[in-house]
Amino acid sequence: MAFALDNDVFFAALYEGHVAHRKARDWLDQIKSEGWGIALETHLAAMRLLMNPTILGRSAFNGKSALEIVDTELSGTHPGEVLIALGRPDPNLFHKATGHRQIMDFWLVQTARDNGYILITRDRALARTWPEHASLLD
Numbered sequence: 001m002a003f004a005l006d007n008d009v010f011f012a013a014l015y016e017g018h019v020a021h022r023k024a025r026d027w028l029d030q031i032k033s034e035g036w037g038i039a040l041e042t043h044l045a046a047m048r049l050l051m052n053p054t055i056l057g058r059s060a061f062n063g064k065s066a067l068e069i070v071d072t073e074l075s076g077t078h079p080g081e082v083l084i085a086l087g088r089p090d091p092n093l094f095h096k097a098t099g100h101r102q103i104m105d106f107w108l109v110q111t112a113r114d115n116g117y118i119l120i121t122r123d124r125a126l127a128r129t130w131p132e133h134a135s136l137l138d
Contacts, residue, residue: 002035004083004112006105006121007045009137010038014046014073017056020122020137027120027137037081038074039111041104046070086114096129109133 005013005028012024028036038046049055050066061069074080085107093106105126112119112133119134121127127136 002037002081002117003031003120003135004037004039004108004115004117005042006108006119006123006126007038007042007049008122009120010042010073011046011049012122014050014069015056024137032076032078032080035081035117036078037083037115037117039083039085039108041108041111043070043074043082081115083111083115083117085111093130102126106130 008020009024009028012018012020013028015021018024047063047066047070050061050069051063053060074082089107090110093110094103097103097106105121105123108121109119109126109130119126119130120137121134122137124136124138127134
């Protein structure tokens with residue numbers, strides 16, 4: 001089974017200062033050989049967070065370094081894929097949305113699903129809403 005990481009899991013695996021770093025890092029290292037990836041939107045969000053001085057303080061990276069960090073994680077013996085959505089938002093998914101904050105989460109579910117991946121998230125509500133497409137990293 002292949003796994004797509006949502007941004008909270010992916011960023012946690014990248015950034016040692018994240019509260020879930022150790023859990024996300026260990027999990028990612030264990031499953032890489034099974035197949036893994038991130039949505040293009042997660043790639044960009046991770047770069048944005050790596051460049052954000054509110055999160056990383058004086059250790060914030062520039063664009064070149066942030067891109068290299070993400071691309072380095074995606075390379076190696078078991079490289080990660082960058083997943084791209086295959087179509088417009090699926091009404092079967094988006095009709096369940098009850099709040100504006102769910103839109104990107106549901107998009108990641110759709111992107112993972114359409115590419116044959118299970119989305120791994122730290123968002124309990126998302127995993128409960130889409131148990132057939134998302135799984136909780138707890």
